[in-house]
Amino acid sequence: MRLAIIPGDGIGKEVTAAAVSVLGAVGDAFGRKFELEQLPWSADYYLESGVTMPAGGYDLLRQFDAIFIGALGDPRVPDNRHARDILLHTRFELDLFVNYRPVRLLDARLCPLKDRGPDDVNFVVFRENTEGLYVGVGGRFKAGTDDEIAIQEEVNTYKGVHRIVRHAFEFAHSRGLTRVCMADKSNAMTDGHALWQRVFREVAASYPAITPTHYYIDALAMYMVLDPAQFQVIVTNNLFGDIITDLGATFQGGLGMAASGNLHPGRTSMFEPVHGSAPKFAGRNIANPIGAIGSMALLLETLGLVEEAAAVDRAVLDAVRERQVTTDIGGTLGTREAAQAIAGAIRRHSG
Ligand code: NAD
Numbered sequence: 322m323r324l325a326i327i328p329g330d331g332i333g334k335e336v337t338a339a340a341v342s343v344l345g346a347v348g349d350a351f352g353r354k355f356e357l358e359q360l361p362w363s364a365d366y367y368l369e370s371g372v373t374m375p376a377g378g379y380d381l382l383r384q385f386d387a388i389f390i391g392a393l394g395d396p397r398v399p400d401n402r403h404a405r406d407i408l409l410h411t412r413f414e415l416d417l418f419v420n421y422r423p424v425r426l427l428d429a430r431l432c433p434l435k436d437r438g439p440d441d442v443n444f445v446v447f448r449e450n451t452e453g454l455y456v457g458v459g460g461r462f463k464a465g466t467d468d469e470i471a472i473q474e475e476v477n478t479y480k481g482v483h484r485i486v487r488h489a490f491e492f493a494h495s496r497g498l499t500r501v502c503m504a505d506k507s508n509a510m511t512d513g514h515a516l517w518q519r520v521f522r523e524v525a526a527s528y529p530a531i532t533p534t535h536y537y538i539d540a541l542a543m544y545m546v547l548d549p550a551q552f553q554v555i556v557t558n559n560l561f562g563d564i565i566t567d568l569g570a571t572f573q574g575g576l577g578m579a580a581s582g583n584l585h586p587g588r589t590s591m592f593e594p595v596h597g598s599a600p601k602f603a604g605r606n607i608a609n610p611i612g613a614i615g616s617m618a619l620l621l622e623t624l625g626l627v628e629e630a631a632a633v634d635r636a637v638l639d640a641v642r643e644r645q646v647t648t649d650i651g652g653t654l655g656t657r658e659a660a661q662a663i664a665g666a667i668r669r670h671s672g
């Protein structure tokens with residue numbers, strides 16, 4: 322297995338090192354060899370070279386079995402152009418149309434919602450990942466003046482909406498789930514989101530065993546807090562999916578806990594924690610590595626290494642239960658030490 326590793330910025334570097342150390346333990350425990358290539362693309366790299374992503378970068382990425390990325394974002398690059406090229410444009414160029422973001426609570430004590438436990442918080446969000454408001458269509462006219470006009474268009478295509486909605490139903494079907502909820506804002510965005518309405522109805526019709534439900538995105542946010550247990554699969558657009566998965570992360574114990582995959586089934590996919598580079602935490606060995614480690618587990622699972630992924634998930638669950646974790650979720654360990662605890666458990670269980 323050949324993996325591209327992009328640590329990126331801030332705590333991205335630390336949580337990536339943590340996830341890679343856990344991958345090392347998986348390799349030892351299961352007798353597997355992972356060939357890793359570290360790619361330095363980051364704010365530092367951009368500020369030194371003037372290049373966000375070198376020519377041929379996307380083609381290079383396509384040659385790996387999978388990509389792992391920490392986080393991108395640095396106050397010295399206020400327009401975030403390196404993140405656009407390295408993160409967003411990899412999603413576009415590699416056509417990673419599925420942003421798969423499980424929301425799974427491991428331990429009731431981590432949930433900020435009153436009287437909710439692991440049975441109540443266990444759903445997945447499928448975020449459309451290649452269009453919507455992220456496409457960069459638009460521009461500014463008379464920028465910096467009182468006459469400034471700023472336009473940023475939302476793009477919804479039949480093909481784009483159809484494939485993510487279909488993916489959500491296929492996922493539900495393959496796991497024996499019975500509900501898929503679509504969230505849009507078709508009451509206000511009466512053109513773009515009417516397309517979501519039509520496609521959702523159309524796709525749902527071919528899955529008679531699955532009950533399709535719909536909420537406007539504002540109501541969905543409310544119901545996520547009030548009654549998260551009703552959700553099994555949520556499918557939504559790029560921006561709404563971004564927002565509700567930070568909310569979902571808080572149900573899991575905070576941003577440090579949430580994992581994700583940017584997928585194109587059958588092609589090179591990219592895995593990353595949901596959180597960003599958290600500049601305040603950078604370099605202090607305090608970031609929670611579980612979101613990154615969980616993303617590595619998703620990578621393994623996607624590559625067909627199902628037992629390996631399950632071993633990582635089990636070790637994470639044990640670490641959480643035994644409080645062998647970072648301070649944000651009630652432990653006393655640093656980033657490195659928390660990863661070592663998980664790596665140690667993987668080696669012990671299999672040895
Ligand atoms: P952020 O996710 O970096 O951090 C917000 C807060 O969440 C932190 O201050 C911290 O309290 C908490 N947090 C995040 N990760 C944590 C972890 N691993 N352990 C413990 N606590 C954690 O979001 P932000 O502050 O809005 O953004 C910072 C930078 O990261 C920006 O430049 C932003 O654009 C970028 N960003 C990048 C990605 C990505 O690369 N995928 C995702 C989100 C934000």
Ligand code: IPM
Nearest residue numbers: 393394404408409563595597
């Ligand atoms: C995420 C992040 C990115 C996004 C940012 C860094 C552009 O918030 O992956 O959730 O909005 O997609």
Ligand code: MN
Nearest residue numbers: 563564567595
């Ligand atoms: Mn986000």
